[in-house]
Amino acid sequence: MKILIASDIHGSAYWCGRLCEEIEKENPDKVILLGDLLYHGPRNDLPRDYAPKKVIPMLSALAEKIIAVRGNCEAEVDQMVLPFPCMADFSQLLVDGKTFYLTHGHHANPQNLPPLPRDSVFLSGHTHVKLDEEAGGIRCLNPGSVSIPKDGSHSYLIYEDGNFSFRVLEG
Numbered sequence: 281m282k283i284l285i286a287s288d289i290h291g292s293a294y295w296c297g298r299l300c301e302e303i304e305k306e307n308p309d310k311v312i313l314l315g316d317l318l319y320h321g322p323r324n325d326l327p328r329d330y331a332p333k334k335v336i337p338m339l340s341a342l343a344e345k346i347i348a349v350r351g352n353c354e355a356e357v358d359q360m361v362l363p364f365p366c367m368a369d370f371s372q373l374l375v376d377g378k379t380f381y382l383t384h385g386h387h388a389n390p391q392n393l394p395p396l397p398r399d400s401v402f403l404s405g406h407t408h409v410k411l412d413e414e415a416g417g418i419r420c421l422n423p424g425s426v427s428i429p430k431d432g433s434h435s436y437l438i439y440e441d442g443n444f445s446f447r448v449l450e451g
Contacts, residue, residue: 287314287405315351315384
């Protein structure tokens, strides 16, 4: 199974378009979105080509592949305009015999992990910084940010054949 994992699009039509191009190239079985899809929030500057209304149809076209969780910038109205569930604080998947715990990261995070079986994978966004570290037998990963990176590169993750790899979106 091939999974593309991304977070923090923040309503950027430009960067969402770039991500969609990568999704088309990568052709994943599933696309995991770890929140903050449409809005930039009061702490962030406007991302390039901020246009949430343009992001909606781009993500909607991928609805059958998307598993999404709620970020701290999501609002209830988002569920009215997006055709896939996006308001759960977390979700869990069983992938290749491992529990994948999906959350945005503003509540549970690598310093505040939920109870998980050893060898689980904790996937979160929120910080806009790529992360791959182990905490108490749990692998913690953050794909960074699609649109407003705080570590210098617009990015996402790929999971395939038991391995994770970071990918950088070129501008």
